[in-house]
Amino acid sequence: MNKNTLLNIANFLCQFYKVLIAMVIIITTAIFIHFQFDRDSYNEWKIEQPESDSPIRYETTNLVGENPIGDQKLKLSDWRIASLYFSYLKFIAILILNYLIITQFGRVLKSVRKLKTFHQTNVEAFRKIGYYCLLITGLSTFNYWAFNDYTKSSFSISINILLLSLIAFILAEIFKEGNNLMEENKLTI
Amino acid sequence: MPILINLDKILEERDMKSNELAERIGITQANLSILKTGKAKAVRFSTLEALCKELNCQPGDLLEFSEET
Numbered sequence: 351m352n353k354n355t356l357l358n359i360a361n362f363l364c365q366f367y368k369v370l371i372a373m374v375i376i377i378t379t380a381i382f383i384h385f386q387f388d389r390d391s392y393n394e395w396k397i398e399q400p401e402s403d404s405p406i407r408y409e410t411t412n413l414v415g416e417n418p419i420g421d422q423k424l425k426l427s428d429w430r431i432a433s434l435y436f437s438y439l440k441f442i443a444i445l446i447l448n449y450l451i452i453t454q455f456g457r458v459l460k461s462v463r464k465l466k467t468f469h470q471t472n473v474e475a476f477r478k479i480g481y482y483c484l485l486i487t488g489l490s491t492f493n494y495w496a497f498n499d500y501t502k503s504s505f506s507i508s509i510n511i512l513l514l515s516l517i518a519f520i521l522a523e524i525f526k527e528g529n530n531l532m533e534e535n536k537l538t539i
Numbered sequence: 540m541p542i543l544i545n546l547d548k549i550l551e552e553r554d555m556k557s558n559e560l561a562e563r564i565g566i567t568q569a570n571l572s573i574l575k576t577g578k579a580k581a582v583r584f585s586t587l588e589a590l591c592k593e594l595n596c597q598p599g600d601l602l603e604f605s606e607e608t
Binding site for chain 1: 566570571573574578579580581582583586
């Protein structure tokens with residue numbers, strides 16, 4: 351597989367993923383708005399109890415009410431308003447940040463196709479990706495799930511995204527070095 | 540930059556135009572301009588050799604060290 355084919359596939363995947371994220375944002379927002387007006391329609395909708403797989407976490411779970419649900423699934427219509435707004439806003443913010451990360455990555459791919467790999471814009475793109483990943487880590491830190499018979503709040507740090515952020519910052523430094531070498535080569539007569 | 544290029548002075552002494560020199564030594568006018576304005580970060584030996592040959596001078600005539608930046 352030559353370089354251009356690989357870049358074209360990566361570019362296509364970036365575009366596809368961006369469309370997918372945009373669709374998820376629209377659908378989630380539509381459901382969220384509809385949920386405010388007609389909660390009863392969602393009586394049959396159930397979700398799994400939230401679980402965190404991060405090795406660094408602290409969580410508290412409370413089973414409240416007359417009939418604690420135990421290990422059963424959670425009814426969407428039982429979702430309390432504060433927790434619902436919190437989870438919705440957090441989810442949308444993370445999706446938007448993912449969209450921005452893919453946009454920046456797409457720009458890097460485009461510059462590689464134009465043979466401007468070590469351009470200053472790529473250094474900035476990788477730095478932005480690093481900051482976006484840090485923001486996602488920050489947003490994912492606190493979780494608050496409150497249903498009528500179930501409440502769970504947890505602090506957890508997503509190591510994978512934190513690692514991704516570190517890799518993005520390292521790549522930014524590598525590209526900065528590359529940019530310096532390119533500038534030096536350009537100014538060698 | 541503390542290294543100065545005396546290309547303008549030598550060109551004037553030789554009564555030669557920049558574009559003519561660029562053509563003779565095989566570099567672009569843009570690159571010669573970078574060299575003349577002191578923006579260049581390095582000069583290849585091959586470029587220096589071509590410059591000395593065309594201008595009939597020594598590398599020391601072209602380059603000068605100055606304490607002032």
